[in-house]
Amino acid sequence: MKLATKIEAILYIKGQPLSLEEIGSCLGCEFTEEKTQKDLDLIQEALIELMNDYAHRDSALEIVETTLGYSLQLRAAYKNILQELVPAELGTGTLRTLAAIALKNPILQTELIELRGSSAYQQVAELVKLGFIRKRPQADGRSYWLEITNKFHQYFEIDAEKELQTNTLLQQG
Structure with missing residues (x-):
């Protein structure tokens, strides 16, 4: 050799x-x-x-x-x-913020800040940059709606249709 x-x-x-x-x-x-x-x-x-x-x-x-x-x-x-295929390195705080957004999906940013504290502003910016969530302006207010993206579903291997059914059942119950 x-x-x-x-x-x-x-x-x-x-x-x-x-x-x-x-x-x-x-x-x-x-x-x-x-x-x-x-x-x-x-x-x-x-x-x-x-x-x-x-x-x-x-x-x-x-x-x-x-x-x-x-x-x-x-x-x-x-x-x-590499950036597309290799998992992003997310800190514990950022993962918890992402979990809160995923559980409430969608959630107002102001509500998220009440739940997670002011450090969530920076974590939201990171999650938007990584493509796990998106921000859309609130129609009748100054806050933003935060919602998970398809990249979130692909990264965590979550079936979006099953998640929608689960969320609907939780909201009804």
């Missing part, structure tokens, strides 16, 4: 930037004073080979050198796909 292929596997498995020394440790290289520079040179040559290989193929991945080390990562041109 080629050294470059082993390094590629290590970068993939580790999923974080690694220094030449860390890659060497993963390869099982024993660093003595005599071997250290020679081993590091071989690792660096294999990395350059790997970087060139990725640069010349039509791949969504690339090997990059950062201040933290070398890493296998998604090319910048594919970041929009």
Whole structure:
């Protein structure tokens, strides 16, 4: 097995930037004073080979050198796909605000602020930006109606039709 292929596997498995020394440790290289520079040179040559290989193929991945080390990562041109497919990182407060909106769907922003406090303003802005909720102006007031979107249903794998039936039953009961 080629050294470059082993390094590629290590970068993939580790999923974080690694220094030449860390890659060497993963390869099982024993660093003595005599071997250290020679081993590091071989690792660096294999990395350059790997970087060139990725640069010349039509791949969504690339090997990059950062201040933290070398890493296998998604090319910048594919970041929009990443944002669509990988779950957004939501804090506990934001998740609770989203849950309150989903349970009351729709809910007036003023009512939400009474339930969740003033920090909900920032959380609502984040949820709108992420596409989980939408804001529409209240027809006869100064507040906004907040409601969940299709992205919310897709992200949390909720059947919108079943949810509508459940909400109707809850409102009737």
